[in-house]
Amino acid sequence: MNARTVTLLDVARAAGVSKSTVSDALQGSGRVAEATRDRVHEVAERLGYRPNSAARRLRRASTGAVGLYLPQTATRLDYYMNLAFGAVARAQEEGLDVVLLAAPAGGPGRYASRVDGLLVIDPEVGDPAVPALLDAGVPVVTGERYLGPAPAPTGAVVCDNSASLTALLDHVRARGARRPALLAPADTSAWAAALHATAGTWGAEHGIPVAIHPVPFAATADEAERATRALLSADPATDAVICAPDGAAPGVLRAAAALGRTVGADFLVASCVDGTAARSSSPPITAVDLRPDEYGRACVDLLCGILAGRTPADTVRRHEWSLRTRASTLREG
Numbered sequence: 001m002n003a004r005t006v007t008l009l010d011v012a013r014a015a016g017v018s019k020s021t022v023s024d025a026l027q028g029s030g031r032v033a034e035a036t037r038d039r040v041h042e043v044a045e046r047l048g049y050r051p052n053s054a055a056r057r058l059r060r061a062s063t064g065a066v067g068l069y070l071p072q073t074a075t076r077l078d079y080y081m082n083l084a085f086g087a088v089a090r091a092q093e094e095g096l097d098v099v100l101l102a103a104p105a106g107g108p109g110r111y112a113s114r115v116d117g118l119l120v121i122d123p124e125v126g127d128p129a130v131p132a133l134l135d136a137g138v139p140v141v142t143g144e145r146y147l148g149p150a151p152a153p154t155g156a157v158v159c160d161n162s163a164s165l166t167a168l169l170d171h172v173r174a175r176g177a178r179r180p181a182l183l184a185p186a187d188t189s190a191w192a193a194a195l196h197a198t199a200g201t202w203g204a205e206h207g208i209p210v211a212i213h214p215v216p217f218a219a220t221a222d223e224a225e226r227a228t229r230a231l232l233s234a235d236p237a238t239d240a241v242i243c244a245p246d247g248a249a250p251g252v253l254r255a256a257a258a259l260g261r262t263v264g265a266d267f268l269v270a271s272c273v274d275g276t277a278a279r280s281s282s283p284p285i286t287a288v289d290l291r292p293d294e295y296g297r298a299c300v301d302l303l304c305g306i307l308a309g310r311t312p313a314d315t316v317r318r319h320e321w322s323l324r325t326r327a328s329t330l331r332e333g
Helices: 008-015 019-027 034-047 053-057 078-093 129-134 161-174 190-206 221-234 249-258 276-280 292-308
Strands: 065-069 097-100 117-121 140-143 155-159 180-184 211-214 240-243 268-271 286-289 315-319 322-324
Touching: 008 019, 008 034, 019 034, 065 078, 065 129, 065 292, 078 097, 078 117, 078 292, 117 129, 117 292, 129 140, 140 292, 155 292, 161 180, 161 190, 161 240, 161 268, 161 286, 161 322, 180 190, 180 221, 211 221, 221 240, 221 249, 240 249, 249 268, 249 276, 276 286, 292 315
Parallel strands: 065 097, 065 117, 117 140, 140 155, 155 315, 180 211, 180 240, 240 268, 268 286
Antiparallel strands: 286 322
């Protein structure tokens, strides 16, 4: 078995003991008989087990605080503000404070004495802070998986972003769209990578190519407006635009109006992220409700479970979403 793939569970099965017994035996803790401890060490050595970074980070909570790291370009967005509020509310139930973190300076180990664990939300490849945070010496839970080469997080909470975009594309197709486009950031995060991949597979499956036009991860409404003007000028037959970034879709409405398109009639607009901007637009915009406050709560809940020993490391939990259909996709197919 490759050393990189050997887990505590592999050792437990080979040694004929529980996973918790293996953990206690290897860490020198708990009430483990000497013979059992020796057997666990022998099996671990034979299988080539090496404690992963997540296991090394597990320790008893002592600071009374957890750190929260958000994408540095996106902290102004409604989605992340609501996620942070949900995280704070759940942490308070556990008697913990939440510290909003800037990019680390002075090396990853500086956080080990300041917080008991870390929440890293939507980690992007290319963000120099993320590898340091994942190797900070404390348990780390990510909101969405990290695609880069760095220590694995202790746990993760993920959405099925492929399914949510599929639902949006199916919805606009059912409303008559035959030439949809997607405004999406580069695939440097698990969220964006899922959107790119899904647009390709969905288009191939239905024989309806989905044009992808680049926008920043935290695109503003003005940036979405410029991108929409450009794509409609290049391809006037485009009859639906799905905008990925939170809060940017109203810019698509402005571009459509300026170019004489009627949203909800000959032109459909949807958003991959619901929020105040989508709900309060005229017309209101169909969007995926990712329930960010509950997402923040779920991330803290997982981290607290790991810190308290209630939840094993390497746990991945699913977070549910729902589709909110509104007037911007009202047209019947």
